[in-house]
Amino acid sequence: MSTVYRQGTSSNTYNSSNSVTGFILLGFTCTGETQKLLFMLLLTIYILTLLGNGSIICAVCWDQRIHTPMYILLANFSFLEICYVTTTIPNILVNFFSETKVISFSGCFLQFYLFFSLGAVECFFLAIMAFDRYLAICQPLRYHIIMTRHLRIRLVVNCWIIGFLWFPVPIIIISQLSFCDPKIIDHILCDPSPILVLTCTPAPMMEFTCSLLSSMILVVPFFFIIGTYTLVLKAVLKMPSERGKRKAFSTCGSHVVVVSLFYGSAMVIYMRPRSENEADTQKIVTLFYSMVTPFLNPIIYSLRNKEMKDALRKVTKKIKT
Secondary structure, three states, X not given: XXXXXXXXXXXXXXXXXXXXXXXXXXXXXXXXXXXXXXXXXXXXXXXXXXXXXXXHHHHHHHOHXXXXXXXXXXXXXXXXXXXXXXXXXXXXXXXXXXXXXXXXXXXHHHHHHHHHHHHHHHHHHHHHHHHHHHHHHHOOOOHHHHOXXXXXXXXXXXXXXXXXXXXXXXXXXXXXXXXXXXXXXXXOOOOHHHHHOOEOXXXXXXXXXXXXXXXXXXXXXXXXXXXXXXXXXXXXXXOOOXXXXXXXXXXXXXXXXXXXXXXXXXXXXXXXXXXXXXXXXXXXXXXXXXXXXXXXXXXXXXXXXXHHHHHHHHHHHHHHO
């Protein structure tokens, strides 16, 4: 339990925790001007994230020139990012000005399920986007034969199905455990680690299961992406044309940056040993991969891609007219 919370929260809220029919989601414990500034910053980033990813979806839908597998996957990825940030950020923003900071049990576990399921979907999505680049660069003559519309649909649907089937069993088991008062989650969202700390009886097996599932969903797609881009790099270095090399590096570079940002920050949280007093670190890193990365994705893809920039200009002109 955070000492900041003990000092900064009114005694009425703290003393009433025994009667709370849910959890107290502590969130960020800043006060005064800092709280207002952080609220405005997060709200601005959230709005820009929705606009940026929404613009990519509109650009791909409206511009026939980029109706290719790479951009269709990118549009689907942008839709996923919109869903991903919306599972957490609105609640974080509301929590800034909530006196009780209470989240119901059902609301907490629903957020837990959606956040981790969408995160799992994102891991798989980044993997199939890497696979698409591998086919385009290493198998250019067979690319359109292999990457058919039917295969794209199957890959996308499987990502969503597997992602949403990855966590429900441990979440259901955790939701059936007994939690001791005060039920205070020192985090910005409902995460398994701070939730399991609140159980009346230690559940080491459940902690191990959650850790194993989180690690697997990160490690397996990550090593697939590493292997894929190793083959891509070999193929690019063998290209005789410098222009071809630059184009290949340009199309792959954006995806590599996104993968690095997402996996780097997620691994810091879920694949490192626990330490004392790490709550603030968890909040900052979780905020980074759950909000900042989706915000940067449209910028990364549009800045490094001429075709996407042209499509976005076309969307802007249509909106203005």
